[in-house]
Amino acid sequence: MAFELPSLGYDYDALEPNIDARTMEIHHSKHHQGYTNNLNNAIAGTDLDGKSIEDILANLDMNNGAVRNNGGGYYNHSLFWTVMNPEDRGYLSGELKDAIEAAYGSKDEFIAAFSKAAATRFGSGWAWLCVHKGGKVEICSTPNQDNPLMPGVSCGGTPILGLDVWEHAYYLNYQNRRPDYINAFFNVINWNEAERRYAEAK
Numbered sequence: 001m002a003f004e005l006p007s008l009g010y011d012y013d014a015l016e017p018n019i020d021a022r023t024m025e026i027h028h029s030k031h032h033q034g035y036t037n038n039l040n041n042a043i044a045g046t047d048l049d050g051k052s053i054e055d056i057l058a059n060l061d062m063n064n065g066a067v068r069n070n071g072g073g074y075y076n077h078s079l080f081w082t083v084m085n086p087e088d089r090g091y092l093s094g095e096l097k098d099a100i101e102a103a104y105g106s107k108d109e110f111i112a113a114f115s116k117a118a119a120t121r122f123g124s125g126w127a128w129l130c131v132h133k134g135g136k137v138e139i140c141s142t143p144n145q146d147n148p149l150m151p152g153v154s155c156g157g158t159p160i161l162g163l164d165v166w167e168h169a170y171y172l173n174y175q176n177r178r179p180d181y182i183n184a185f186f187n188v189i190n191w192n193e194a195e196r197r198y199a200e201a202k
């Protein structure tokens with residue numbers, strides 16, 4: 001059974017002015033579609049065909065570049081669209097708020113640490129907030145389309161918030177101003193979804 005490009009769940013222009021419609025359209029319909037197609041091609045006829053994406057990534061042969069890059073790309077973007085929401089953003093609350101304050105002191109200090117991880121990722125990659133079994137949260141970042149579900153990658157744990165810092169995610173609107181794009185991301189985070197993922201993964 002082939003993977004399918006998930007719907008955004010909102011319009012391409014819904015995150016304006018924080019993320020522009022043209023960027024969202026290309027990012028979803030071209031980049032994410034490409035990772036999806038290439039992942040399907042890479043697993044067709046192999047024993048990975050029919051497995052969940054989480055299972056494929058957790059048991060990944062890191063030397064399998066096609067599945068590593070495209071499986072990561074498929075998973076990472078699928079998560080990314082859900083942790084942004086134009087209408088029902090919610091706010092940091094509940095158990096996730098407690099876990100973030102335990103690890104980073106305050107929401108503002110968490111935002112500063114996450115922003116630094118995103119800003120200092122050299123080249124292309126992602127910044128993540130992950131949860132470990134037991135509920136401890138940790139910020140980390142990965143190069144390219146790697147993610148913490150993959151064996152031996154970065155901080156491990158389950159990602160519950162992710163920010164794409166590839167240039168294709170922001171260059172049309174922000175050019176080389178990655179920090180401005182990172183700041184804008186905090187205007188559109190769907191905290192309800194992050195909290196749901198936290199409760200599921202802890």
Ligand code: MN3
Binds near residue numbers: 027077164166169
């Ligand atoms: Mn991307």
